[in-house]
Amino acid sequence: MKQMLEYVHGNSIFHRLNPLIKLIWAFVTCVACFISSSHLFLLGVLLMTIVIAGISGVLGRAMGVFKALLVLGLFLMLFQLLFTPHGRVYFYILPGVPVTDLGLSFSLLLMLKMMAALSPLSLMLMLTPMNELLTAMTHNLRVPYRYAFVVVTALRFIPTFSQEMDQIMQAQRSRGHETDTRNPFKKVRVILPMCIPLLISSVRRVETMAISLETRGFCTGPRSCRKKLGFTLFDLLAIIIVVAVLLLSIAIG
Amino acid sequence: MISIRNLTYRYNKKAPLILDHINLEIGHGEFVALIGQNGAGKTTLLKQLNGLLRPSSGSVTINGLDTATTRTSELARHIGYLFQNPDHQIFCNTVYDEIRFGLVNIKCQPELIDERIRKISGLLGLDHILARNPFTLSRGERQRVALASVLALETDILVLDEPTTGQDYKECMEIMEIVKSLNEQGKTIIMVSHDMEVVGDYCKRTIILNNGRVLEDDETSIVLRKSQSLGMSGLEPPQIIQLALRLGSSFHKVNSPEEMAKTIISCTVSGGVRV
Amino acid sequence: MIRFNNVSFSYDNCEELAVSNIHAHIDRGEFVGIIGPSGAGKSTLVNLINGVIPHHLKGDFYGEVLVCGKDTVESSCGEISHHVGSVFQDPESQMVSTVVEDEIAFGLENFNLPADEIENRMTDALKMAGIEHLRHESTAALSGGQKQRVTIAAAIALRPKILVLDEPTSELDPQGSRQVFKTLKRLNQEYGMTILIVEQKVMLLSEFCSRLMVMERGRIIMDGPVRQVLEHHDKLLELGINCPRVVTLTKLLKNASLYFGEFPVDVNEAESVIRRIMEGAYDQYSESDLSLQ
Ligand SMILES: Nc1ncnc2c1ncn2[C@@H]1O[C@H](COP(=O)(O)OP(=O)(O)OP(=O)(O)O)[C@@H](O)[C@H]1O
Ligand SMILES: Nc1ncnc2c1ncn2[C@@H]1O[C@H](COP(=O)(O)OP(=O)(O)O)[C@@H](O)[C@H]1O
Ligand SMILES: [Mg+2]
Numbered sequence: 053m054k055q056m057l058e059y060v061h062g063n064s065i066f067h068r069l070n071p072l073i074k075l076i077w078a079f080v081t082c083v084a085c086f087i088s089s090s091h092l093f094l095l096g097v098l099l100m101t102i103v104i105a106g107i108s109g110v111l112g113r114a115m116g117v118f119k120a121l122l123v124l125g126l127f128l129m130l131f132q133l134l135f136t137p138h139g140r141v142y143f144y145i146l147p148g149v150p151v152t153d154l155g156l157s158f159s160l161l162l163m164l165k166m167m168a169a170l171s172p173l174s175l176m177l178m179l180t181p182m183n184e185l186l187t188a189m190t191h192n193l194r195v196p197y198r199y200a201f202v203v204v205t206a207l208r209f210i211p212t213f214s215q216e217m218d219q220i221m222q223a224q225r226s227r228g229h230e231t232d233t234r235n236p237f238k239k240v241r242v243i244l245p246m247c248i249p250l251l252i253s254s255v256r257r258v259e260t261m262a263i264s265l266e267t268r269g270f271c272t273g274p275r276s277c278r279k280k281l282g283f284t285l286f287d288l289l290a291i292i293i294v295v296a297v298l299l300l301s302i303a304i305g
Numbered sequence: 306m307i308s309i310r311n312l313t314y315r316y317n318k319k320a321p322l323i324l325d326h327i328n329l330e331i332g333h334g335e336f337v338a339l340i341g342q343n344g345a346g347k348t349t350l351l352k353q354l355n356g357l358l359r360p361s362s363g364s365v366t367i368n369g370l371d372t373a374t375t376r377t378s379e380l381a382r383h384i385g386y387l388f389q390n391p392d393h394q395i396f397c398n399t400v401y402d403e404i405r406f407g408l409v410n411i412k413c414q415p416e417l418i419d420e421r422i423r424k425i426s427g428l429l430g431l432d433h434i435l436a437r438n439p440f441t442l443s444r445g446e447r448q449r450v451a452l453a454s455v456l457a458l459e460t461d462i463l464v465l466d467e468p469t470t471g472q473d474y475k476e477c478m479e480i481m482e483i484v485k486s487l488n489e490q491g492k493t494i495i496m497v498s499h500d501m502e503v504v505g506d507y508c509k510r511t512i513i514l515n516n517g518r519v520l521e522d523d524e525t526s527i528v529l530r531k532s533q534s535l536g537m538s539g540l541e542p543p544q545i546i547q548l549a550l551r552l553g554s555s556f557h558k559v560n561s562p563e564e565m566a567k568t569i570i571s572c573t574v575s576g577g578v579r580v
Numbered sequence: 581m582i583r584f585n586n587v588s589f590s591y592d593n594c595e596e597l598a599v600s601n602i603h604a605h606i607d608r609g610e611f612v613g614i615i616g617p618s619g620a621g622k623s624t625l626v627n628l629i630n631g632v633i634p635h636h637l638k639g640d641f642y643g644e645v646l647v648c649g650k651d652t653v654e655s656s657c658g659e660i661s662h663h664v665g666s667v668f669q670d671p672e673s674q675m676v677s678t679v680v681e682d683e684i685a686f687g688l689e690n691f692n693l694p695a696d697e698i699e700n701r702m703t704d705a706l707k708m709a710g711i712e713h714l715r716h717e718s719t720a721a722l723s724g725g726q727k728q729r730v731t732i733a734a735a736i737a738l739r740p741k742i743l744v745l746d747e748p749t750s751e752l753d754p755q756g757s758r759q760v761f762k763t764l765k766r767l768n769q770e771y772g773m774t775i776l777i778v779e780q781k782v783m784l785l786s787e788f789c790s791r792l793m794v795m796e797r798g799r800i801i802m803d804g805p806v807r808q809v810l811e812h813h814d815k816l817l818e819l820g821i822n823c824p825r826v827v828t829l830t831k832l833l834k835n836a837s838l839y840f841g842e843f844p845v846d847v848n849e850a851e852s853v854i855r856r857i858m859e860g861a862y863d864q865y866s867e868s869d870l871s872l873q
């Protein structure tokens with residue numbers, strides 16, 4: 053989980069892209085994928101995401117995301133498959149539960165949609181430092197700093213939580229608790245009781261962080277930003293591609 | 306008892322090597338200090354000992370169990386592990402439950418559990434706060450709660466990552482005296498510390514870890530005199546040893562203020578005779 | 581610069597006073613060390629200066645604390661932050677960013693500094709804390725000591741008029757701790773920064789601070805120049821406060837009537853004392869004659 057949303061330092065062309073463009077790209081692609089119902093288009097978007105991940109040198113991490121999405125997608129696909137009785141029947145999984153061509157096509161579409169729509173979001177977070185994201189939101193989108201900070205910090209807390217959970221599990225394991233069991237049912241039983249300590253420790257953490265924020269001048273006046281985020285030719289190119297993708301998705305339908 | 310062979314480790318494939326071909330043997334009943342710069346890999350090495358991290362290559366064997374194939378929860382019967390930050394370790398709602406947690410896991414008999422908790426909390430001066438929530442305690446107290454929860458398991462190896470940070474001098478001495486008496490009862494102790502005086506006073510053997518490699522590994526009083534190795538590892542000898550090194554050969558066995566005062570007195574007396 | 585007028589404070593969920601009847605005055609440009617057993621109220625004292633008490637931690641507050649002439653109750657925590665920089669005890673929870681660089685830039689951006697100034701100060705602070713190589717690292721992947729260095733760098737970069745630090749070197753290696761004290765000394769001398777540091781490493785406090793405060797059970801029980809406080813080493817030991825080993829040694833030498841002068845505060849001074857003793861420079865009679873004059 054923490055791997056999926058965390059920024060990976062790098063200096064590739066996509067790292068240097070204006071964060072606003074990346075933000076727009078992620079959201080537009082997401083919308084486009086939901087509009088579209090073309091297998092080919094979705095596959096294309098997915099391929100594009102993989103290529104971008106490859107060029108930016110985060111393919112390893114991205115593959116983890118794809119894998120997680122694939123598992124989720126397969127689940128969805130299975131459901132969709134079982135509950136679409138229309139169309140030509142290929143065979144019966146169980147008596148009365150057919151697998152049809154329509155069902156197959158639908159469920160495949162759903163899975164592709166999910167993967168193609170969500171992976172750019174996660175990739176965007178991997179390629180954009182939190183503070184640039186903040187700058188894009190406050191300077192370009194005119195979101196008040198306080199709210200932008202809350203959004204970004206909430207995102208940041210996801211990996212922090214999973215890390216904290218990891219730490220508690222390590223602590224339990226080192227005192228003989230079998231959190232390292234392979235049995236998934238046992239695992240759930242082990243993880244559930246951890247939610248409360250996790251909650252307590254995160255509340256405490258948020259409190260200390262609030263103190264730390266204030267003693268470092270959070271929201272006490274106008275704020276400068278360290279990086280000038282200019283638009284380059286490449287940014288222009290990128291925005292054209294993004295618009296083209298959107299149009300394409302509408303055109304294909 | 307603990308045997309580390311050609312151990313290397315990196316946190317992920319692209320990351321640099323944190324532990325670089327480490328070879329160590331630690332026998333029964335030893336009292337070992339592991340020292341080195343911030344980021345040298347001390348915590349990483351300790352976590353290898355109970356399988357919280359597993360070797361990238363090489364092997365770690367504890368009492369004959371290979372950590373690569375043994376679960377941490379199983380190793381917990383042999384090794385007690387104190388985390389560097391007590392907050393990483395404490396997760397129960399009361400101090401009592403915190404200490405009890407491990408005892409239940411190792412299937413300690415219910416009648417014995419309460420007795421053991423009382424014993425250990427008495428030893429660490431926690432009796433009056435057994436019912437408190439650990440998160441409302443001071444850092445020093447939290448550290449002792451964490452330690453109590455580890456000691457309660459009565460394992461024969463204790464791995465302590467900076468057990469005295471956040472403690473005042475008196476608490477620090479108390480903890481070290483407890484650790485020392487455990488060692489005298491035959492337990493093996495491996496601890497990390499940045500306090501050279503604690504290391505010098507209590508640990509018998511000292512290992513310097515530098516950039517993931519073992520730089521020195523010898524008797525403490527010998528290692529703490531290796532100014533060069535210490536210097537390149539972000540460390541410095543304790544004040545008295547620094548003085549002893551500067552004052553020359555008649556001080557080469559001096560480790561404590563008392564010994565040094567004695568030597569100076571004998572020098573001045575003989576000096577008086579000389580003139 | 582900082583003035584405590586009969587200050588007492590008790591936390592909401594605790595009847596006992598965490599600090600009581602504090603009277604103290606700290607001038608501009610002082611470098612003050614605070615030491616005391618745990619629970620003595622050191623952190624509470626520090627939090628009274630940076631406004632965390634009473635703005636974040638609630639309780640019964642008596643007396644007044646003036647920082648740069650202003651009452652801390654009347655100014656907000658954010659306003660105080662423009663004069664007072666803080667480093668808290670627990671490095672982990674005080675970090676607000678996921679990347680080292682952002683963590684240090686955070687305060688600088690809040691204070692609306694221009695980009696190139698931010699860059700300069702950031703580079704400077706990273707160097708001072710000895711973590712230049714960690715600039716782009718994720719804060720989650722740091723060792724304990726490295727995290728602590730980041731929080732120190734973040735506070736130093738702000739170059740506040742007053743800097744308060746609560747056990748900032750507890751997880752640092754010996755050279756790292758010394759480096760931090762050296763840096764603080766430099767800031768103190770170059771910028772006239774007023775520094776208050778809570779520490780358990782009495783050896784470093786004696787070497788670097790000009791003034792030492794000893795706290796016990798909510799009170800400041802000793803306050804004065806370092807050497808003067810170290811004279812009371814017996815009292816300190818009784819309170820469970822360590823004194824530097826060179827002081828312990830000197831005490832033994834004094835007991836043996838070999839030395840009568842001031843306490844040395846570091847190894848260099850101790851070395852010269854011992855060399856003079858061994859050369860027979862401290863003849864009992866001439867020394868006591870001297871002190872009579
Ligand atoms: N979870 C992690 N992921 C990636 N790198 C890590 C992780 N934890 C530690 N490191 C890196 O490994 C190196 C060694 O860390 P380790 O915690 O073992 O240091 P240490 O010797 O215990 O230092 P300290 O004295 O500061 O506690 C450091 O450079 C650190 O940045
Ligand atoms: N947040 C808090 N809530 C309640 N009591 C506290 C809190 N912080 C500290 N105390 C209490 O105040 C006293 C002084 O604590 P503190 O200032 O943290 O001491 P020190 O920093 O010297 O160890 C202690 O008795 C402690 O239990
Ligand atoms: Mg460590």
Ligand SMILES: [Mg+2]
Pocket residue numbers: 622623624669746
């Ligand atoms: Mg404190």
